[in-house]
Amino acid sequence: MQGYLWNYPPSDVERCIYIDNDNKVVVGPIRTFKVQLQIGFSLELFETYVAHLFIQNLIFISTWDQFGYSCLFGND
Numbered sequence: 001m002q003g004y005l006w007n008y009p010p011s012d013v014e015r016c017i018y019i020d021n022d023n024k025v026v027v028g029p030i031r032t033f034k035v036q037l038q039i040g041f042s043l044e045l046f047e048t049y050v051a052h053l054f055i056q057n058l059i060f061i062s063t064w065d066q067f068g069y070s071c072l073f074g075n076d
Helices: 061-066
Strands: 004-008 016-018 024-026 030-036 042-049
Touching: none
Parallel strands: none
Antiparallel strands: 004 030, 016 024, 030 042
């Protein structure tokens, strides 16, 4: 959870993330993170939901698109 610039508590609407079969996970603070990439650039991840029950990080490409980022997938 290091590298965050700021955070705010979730509103009533943002309090849960819905996953498979209508199950939901409660979220903690909503944060903006600054991630330093190995290629020398930094990336700001806006409105990142912190869900302590997830053991892996999930990034939704549609959210990146919403904030003006683009993504390219290749063969490897």
